[in-house]
Amino acid sequence: MGLINLTLLVREDWRDRYPVVLERCRQAGLNVERELTTVGAIAGNIEEDRLSALKDIEGVSAIEPERLSRGLE
Template identity: 75%
Template sequence: MARIRLTLLVREDWRDRYPAVLERCRQAGLVIERELAAVGAIAGSIDEGQLLALEAIEGISAIEPERLNTGLE
């Protein structure tokens, strides 16, 4: 399966547990590229087949796939 790049948002009421959410993401197969603890975001890539494991992590409010800017509008 293909790897996809994405950004995950940590729920505001979980920001004090950001390190725990980050570790659960790693355990689910996410390769962390950027940690933005101050804003509660995590950027990385994961195998498409493991995406459901990320969706099951408590404390995640949103998962946004990377959007490519092709310049076509």
């Protein structure tokens, strides 16, 4: 399995506990690349087979996989 790049959104009512959510994501296997605390987002990558562990973290509202854009051909 390969790595999936993604952005994870922290629930608005959990923004004050952003560091807790961030640490739980790391423990689940997320390699954090960017911490966007002001908007409540975390960007990084994770092994595809570990993706489901992120969905179970309290305080996570959404997980958005990176979509590859293709140029005009």
